[in-house]
Amino acid sequence: MAESKEDSITDAQFATNPAVIPLQNPLWDYACGVYSQAGVEAELLVLQDEHGADINLILQALWLASEGVEWIPECIPDDYQPWVTEQVIPIRNMRRRLKTQWVEQRGLGFEDFRQQVKKLELQAEQYALAMLFQQANIVYGANQKRKDVLPSNLINIAEHFKISPESILKLLGIFSN
Numbered sequence: 001m002a003e004s005k006e007d008s009i010t011d012a013q014f015a016t017n018p019a020v021i022p023l024q025n026p027l028w029d030y031a032c033g034v035y036s037q038a039g040v041e042a043e044l045l046v047l048q049d050e051h052g053a054d055i056n057l058i059l060q061a062l063w064l065a066s067e068g069v070e071w072i073p074e075c076i077p078d079d080y081q082p083w084v085t086e087q088v089i090p091i092r093n094m095r096r097r098l099k100t101q102w103v104e105q106r107g108l109g110f111e112d113f114r115q116q117v118k119k120l121e122l123q124a125e126q127y128a129l130a131m132l133f134q135q136a137n138i139v140y141g142a143n144q145k146r147k148d149v150l151p152s153n154l155i156n157i158a159e160h161f162k163i164s165p166e167s168i169l170k171l172l173g174i175f176s177n
Helices: 026-035 040-051 055-066 080-106 108-140 150-161 165-175
Strands: none
Touching (some): 026 040, 026 055, 026 108, 040 055, 040 165, 055 150, 055 165, 080 108, 150 165
16 A cells, blocks of 8 residues: 555556656666676676676676776766665565575466566666666766776776676676677
């Protein structure tokens, strides 16, 4: 039940306002393309689950490198981490628990609901990437072109997460092919 009239669910509330946050943007398109490449998803999930890295920030660094732009910590907006902590991670944890505690233990009858949560998680990730896209545009304005910044962007993101550069530089092999 809705706690107030503002919390009630109506179709109009599900329409996004592209003037407020551009969900369809070059970073989202790049992320979808890269994530589907062979080996990328597995490597990114290892970095997330074993090293605490944020896949969206890695994708932002990779996208900026593809544009010839250096990734710096200022590319992260102030409200990004609260969004991830309060929205993305709880939905991800819910999806994972649904798989292990409901679908696998109680049967496929719960799979439809898990798929709905998965779609919501993806939408929360899309908002996160839109925030990162907007911030990169604020930081860089007109696209600054630089030569081959992929290795330095991966090292910068590794330093940001305090993980060994070797762990993240495995992605270089995937993207140099």
